[in-house]
Amino acid sequence: xxxxxxxxxxxxxxxxxxxxxxxxxxxxxxxxxxxxxxxxxxxxxxxxxxxxxxxxxxxxxxxxxxxxxxxxxxxxxxxxxxxxxxxxxxxxxxxxxxxxxxxxxxxxxxxxxxxxxxxxxxxxxxxxxxxxxxxxxxxxxxxxxx
Numbered sequence: 001x002x003x004x005x006x007x008x009x010x011x012x013x014x015x016x017x018x019x020x021x022x023x024x025x026x027x028x029x030x031x032x033x034x035x036x037x038x039x040x041x042x043x044x045x046x047x048x049x050x051x052x053x054x055x056x057x058x059x060x061x062x063x064x065x066x067x068x069x070x071x072x073x074x075x076x077x078x079x080x081x082x083x084x085x086x087x088x089x090x091x092x093x094x095x096x097x098x099x100x101x102x103x104x105x106x107x108x109x110x111x112x113x114x115x116x117x118x119x120x121x122x123x124x125x126x127x128x129x130x131x132x133x134x135x136x137x138x139x140x141x142x143x144x145x146x
Contacts, residue, residue, distance in 0.1 A: 005137035011065055012120060014058035016128050020138060021051040022106045025098060027137050048098070049089065053079050055105075067112060075105065089114075113145060122146065131134045 027049050032038040039045050056079020062068045063076065082089050093107070113121065125142050132138040 001057075011067065012093075014061045015067075015109060016124055017058045017115070018062075019106070019109050019113065020056050020128065020132065021054040021116060022102060022109065023141055024135075025051045025102065035091045038095070039091050047096070049082055052094075052097075053083055054062045055079065056083075062112070062117050068108060071127055072105070072108075110145075114116050 022093050028048050028051075031044065032041070037041065038048070047087040056076050059072060059079070063070065063073060085109070091107050125145055129135065129142050132142070
């Protein structure tokens with residue numbers, strides 16, 4: 001379905017990596033009413049930042065192969081900022097992205113998942129369910145994609 005260089009990791013994996021990272025961010029963030037409380041819970045804050053790094057890293061491959069619009073270069077740029085300027089991360093920007101921008105990006109990723117060939121999609125869903133079997137909220141969402 002996608003024209004990809006087979007020497008690289010298949011793009012479908014990156015698509016699912018992004019989806020799982022989005023789910024994890026939303027789950028962790030849902031435990032907090034404000035960014036200040038999130039920031040003061042270093043385990044939760046660090047886990048969200050790590051998932052944003054995964055999203056940004058995987059997104060650069062989707063951009064490279066024109067699976068997402070160039071306007072989403074900002075996702076990669078955000079990843080670069082949080083990776084290389086960790087102590088300069090603006091907590092309010094992170095909170096805004098979580099609460100205002102993440103849903104739209106999730107919709108785009110879900111659209112890409114629906115475009116994956118059915119047999120491959122089923123295989124990937126099953127593999128990601130197995131990899132995340134300890135995360136009920138992820139397994140439930142993945143099963144909903146079948």
